Amino acid sequence: MNAFTRRQFARYSGLSLLGASMSGWLPQLAASVQEAGTKPIRSCILLWMPGGPSQLETFDPKEGQKNGGPTKAIETSVPGIRIAENLPQVAKVMEHLAPIRSMTTKEGDHTRATYYLRTGYLPQGPVQYPTMGSFLGKALVRPECDLPSFISVNPFRAFSPAAYSPGFLGPAWSPLVVASETQQDQSISFQVKNLKPSERLASAQVDSRLNLLSTLETSFLAERPDGPGRSHLQSYEKAVRMMKSGAVTAFNLDEEDAALRDAYGRNSFGQGCLLARRLIERGVSFVEVSLSETANGGVIGWDTHTDNFNAVKSLCGVLDPAWATLMNDLKQRGMLENTLVIWMGEFGRTPVINENTGRDHWPGSWSTVLGGGGIRGGQVYGVTSDDGMEVRENPMTVPNMMATICRALGLNPEATNLSNIGRPIPYADHGAVAADSLIAG
Amino acid sequence: MRFLRSLVFTLVLTASAGLVKADPPEQVAASIDRLFEAAWKANGVEPAPLATDEEYVRRLYLDLAGRIPAASEVRSFLADTREDKRQRLVDELLDGPAFVRHFTILWRNALIPEAFNDIGTRQLVPGFEAWLWKHFSEGTPYDQMVRDLITTPIDYGDDPQALLRSASSPSAFFIVRQLAPENLATGTSRAFLGVRLDCAQCHDHPFDKWKRTQFWNMAAFYSGFRPAGESPDAAMMMRREQKDVHSIRIPSTGETVEAKFLTGTSPEWNDTAEPRRILADWITAKDNPWFARMAANRMWALFLGQGIVQPIDDFSDNNPPSHPEVLDLLAKEFAANNYDLKFLVRTIALTRVYQTTSRLTHESQKDPAQFARAALRGMTPEQFFDSLAEATGYYQPYRTDNPFVIDGETPRGRFLELFRDENESPLMKETTILQALAMMNGDFVDDATSLEKSQTLRAVVDFPLMSDDERLETLFISALGRKPRDEEKQVFGKYLKDGGTAGNQKEALADIFWALLNSSEFLFNH
Structure with a gap:
């Protein structure tokens, strides 16, 4: 009678996934990537620094300048590149990283800047721009992966919930949000909320419930072949697929070597970076991990209006081992050349130190970092003036940054998605140009 | 005294509205149905049959009360034998407080859809809702x-x-648009006129009639907002308005343009003329070509899933209405009935078009723009949670000092957050994996299907005199607003008789209730 027949329910209603063995799926996934014979699809890890990290205490130190404060610069693995002393381990993997010291925007408000950096567009008019994890996750999706293409670890959404949403791409591309939990023994674990049925239910009972549901869905939707019903069914299918999938063992960090877990740092950001690697390994396209806490669990964030130097130092104490270990771990597993790693926040901090030994919001000249897959590491992009107040060379705008990210991932920055008002929206805003020198040949 | 004043008011209005003859809703509804019948005939469309009482009562409660009907409300409607019971239910629901609450949410979504995007504007939502409520x-x-x-x-x-602090204010409409003249120009045009000026902000649009100058002419009505303090960066809320300013400089060209209506005419300025008042008078004037049609179109879309013009706020030559005569008629009668929104609700709810079943019975019903069959519509998060609460017997506590403030840590607050959707069209509703997981495995549904904690389930399980058939029927009516069909009686009846996989009838009832609450039939308005 119509397109939406009972046949199409076969996969769902039979719940063929129920009995399927998931053992040995990881090699299969690797094989399917190779079989494709083309360039492997890249993945992306975003290390998001909510609040706006100080460039002067990280990647653009101004030692000896009045604005530089007490922060010293150190040598890195790449001769001639010096970064702040707060990141000694990151300094040792500089050959894989390209600090960008010339970020420049006009947005000094957390909400607007967060939206701008995470979507590539300013909030304006009726278009609901998707966060980069949504549109990049969509562009890089691997259908064979049992997990959603975009996973967000410990997101800090308060500044701008819209900056974390799939916008006009719709809920199908919204992130699977994962929050860390501290166990009684102080160890960190990650949970997908509601992934497991209630403990009082036997698995046979769970399956019989799904069969009852399938009966209802079959008769109701067969006569109502509309989009919302299809989406409902697909989401349940994906959710059940994930519930039954071996891929969720990605969340079980106990499978990792204790020494490696120590190296990442036994805190939620460090373990989150380890989780990111495990997710990428299983075919997830985009993972973001947010950092706003110190090693002992205190939440301070990068918005260091007061006591900037101590605050950034303790945040870097978490960031440095986690990020450096991530780069080494990806490299050892042969994943680095296909995994782009982005480090950024919504803006930088004022070069001038305020009366509270703090630094305020500064969008005019600040730093981000690109590294790993698609990036020619071991170089610095852009130069700021000695006092840090101005960009002197190669200013990097947000649209150009987004275009560079797309190119590093093997995507065309001019490719479009259709927006909610029927207008095609390019990945990077009209006129954006990628920084060629940052792209690996 | 108050009664007397409203009586005088009504008389005056009736007298002034008397210029155009106002027809009663049932008469307008019949005219609309005739127009649709002609259109269906002309397009070879075979409309779906009339919805059953079970379908209608659920749909009407969702559309007018913002929740599914309670089992008792379904039963009493089904038992009612009066011929005009559908019309009576429309009147009854329109007089109830749930209508006020539901429409407050719908119009909040329509007018300040961006409000939930950041922490600052979120705080303004309760005040905006209080204003709508009033x-x-x-x-x-x-x-x-x-x-x-x-x-x-x-x-x-x-x-x-x-x-x-101001308890009741529409200020959020301005604040979510950053008090920026250009955002307010596009926001006002879209919301109240269905005119999209957005693209004309930067350039003359090649396919549209709106020119850049016209965009800025419109923006000039909102050009008087100034920072209250010295600093140009003063917080957005620290603004005053200079009421004698009615011109604006186009940033890209440097040209200064005067406030002018979209029709091209200039207002008459004098010493007391305030730009926003002049704009409001023009927008709401009886001879404004868009105002009544946009409102009628929005109301139509709220009940039918999509507008006669779709997208609902895109009236342009390139996007003609699917049924222009219907829109013209609704708009004309809306104005003649003194812009009474309840008149539009009554009229639309009484049409045969609104009362079709959602079952597809003929290929020709597939195009939603034919309105030949009721669509599967996504609910608002509020509709969904309140329906879930109704089905499961969950009692919702409200903050007594300000019922418009929703505590994010309550089950309702958590559901609203999880089910919030930026998609405007209920026909495009999508479900996320996290939503599916919350419904399948989350605490709320788990409690609702737990024999110890669920109100509805416990009532069904514990009531001693019920037969298996009656228990099954009560669960179906509580969740879906209908009795189980014969084939369902067989499948679910057998499952119940066998005690499911656990070999326990009570557990089997919980399993059935779980499946009902997770079904598309429960999740959607149809």
């Missing part, structure tokens, strides 16, 4: 509401907290 409960005519909104005073001086 007007919907008083039955304020729509044109007066719009005029009240457009002309609301914006003068918070150096005390921005005044804005948050």
Whole structure:
């Protein structure tokens, strides 16, 4: 009678996934990537620094300048590149990283800047721009992966919930949000909320419930072949697929070597970076991990209006081992050349130190970092003036940054998605140009 | 005294509305049905049959009360043998407080959809809802509401907290648009006129008639907002309005243009003419070509899933209405009935078009623009949670000092957050994996299907005199607003008789209730 027949329910209603063995799926996934014979699809890890990290205490130190404060610069693995002393381990993997010291925007408000950096567009008019994890996750999706293409670890959404949403791409591309939990023994674990049925239910009972549901869905939707019903069914299918999938063992960090877990740092950001690697390994396209806490669990964030130097130092104490270990771990597993790693926040901090030994919001000249897959590491992009107040060379705008990210991932920055008002929206805003020198040949 | 005043008011309005003859809703509904019948015939469309009473009662409660009907409400409607019971239910629900609440949410979504995007504007939502609530409960005519909104005073001086303290205010409409003339020009045009100027902000659009100058002419009506303090960066809420400013400089060209209506005419300025009042008068004037049609189109879309013009706020030559005569008729009668929104609700709810079944019975019903069959519509998060609460017997506590503030840590707060959707069209509703997981495995549904904790389930399990058939029927009516069909009686009846996989009848009832609450039939308005 119509397109939406009972046949199409076969996969769902039979719940063929129920009995399927998931053992040995990881090699299969690797094989399917190779079989494709083309360039492997890249993945992306975003290390998001909510609040706006100080460039002067990280990647653009101004030692000896009045604005530089007490922060010293150190040598890195790449001769001639010096970064702040707060990141000694990151300094040792500089050959894989390209600090960008010339970020420049006009947005000094957390909400607007967060939206701008995470979507590539300013909030304006009726278009609901998707966060980069949504549109990049969509562009890089691997259908064979049992997990959603975009996973967000410990997101800090308060500044701008819209900056974390799939916008006009719709809920199908919204992130699977994962929050860390501290166990009684102080160890960190990650949970997908509601992934497991209630403990009082036997698995046979769970399956019989799904069969009852399938009966209802079959008769109701067969006569109502509309989009919302299809989406409902697909989401349940994906959710059940994930519930039954071996891929969720990605969340079980106990499978990792204790020494490696120590190296990442036994805190939620460090373990989150380890989780990111495990997710990428299983075919997830985009993972973001947010950092706003110190090693002992205190939440301070990068918005260091007061006591900037101590605050950034303790945040870097978490960031440095986690990020450096991530780069080494990806490299050892042969994943680095296909995994782009982005480090950024919504803006930088004022070069001038305020009366509270703090630094305020500064969008005019600040730093981000690109590294790993698609990036020619071991170089610095852009130069700021000695006092840090101005960009002197190669200013990097947000649209150009987004275009560079797309190119590093093997995507065309001019490719479009259709927006909610029927207008095609390019990945990077009209006129954006990628920084060629940052792209690996 | 109050009664007397409203009586005088009504008389005056009736007299002035008497210029155009106002027809009663049932008569307008019949005319609309005739127009559709002709259109269906001309297009070879075979409309779906009339919805059953079970379908209608659920749909009407969702559309007018914002929740599914309670089992007792379904039963009493089904038992009612009066011929005009559908019309009576429309009247009954329109008089209830749930209508005021539901329409407050719908119009909040329509007018400040961006409000939930950041922490600052979120705080303004309760005040905006209180303002809508007041007007919907008083039955304020729509044109007066719009005029009240457009002309609301914006003068918070150096005390921005005044804005948050003001209990009832439409200020959020301005704040979510950053008090920026260009955002307010596009926002007002879209919301109240269905005119999209957005693209004309930067350039003359090649396919549209709106020119850049016209965009800025419109923006000039909102050009008087100034920072209250010295600093140009003063917080957005610290603004005052200079009421004698009615021109604006186009940033890209440097040219200064005067406030002018979209029709091209210039207002008459004098010493007391305030730009926003002049704009509001023009927008809400009886001869404004868009105002009534846009409102009628929005209301149609709220009940049918999509507008006669779709997208609902895109009236242009390139996007003609699917049924222009219907829209013209609704708009004309809306104006003649003194912009009474309840008149539109009554009219639409009484049409045969609204009362079709959602079952597809003929290929020709597939095009939603034919309105030949009721669509599967996504619910608002509020509709969904309140329906879930109704089905499971969950009692919702409200903050007594301000019922418009939703505590994010309550089950309702968590569901609203999880189910919030930026997609405007209920026909495009999508489900996320996290939503599916929450419904399948989350605490709320787990409690609702737990024999110890669920009100509805416990009542069904514990009531001693019920047969298996009756228990099954009660669960179906509680969740889906209908009795189980014969084939369902067999499948679910057998499952119940066998005690499911656990070999326990009580557990089997919980399994069935779980499946009902997770079904598309429960999740959607249809």
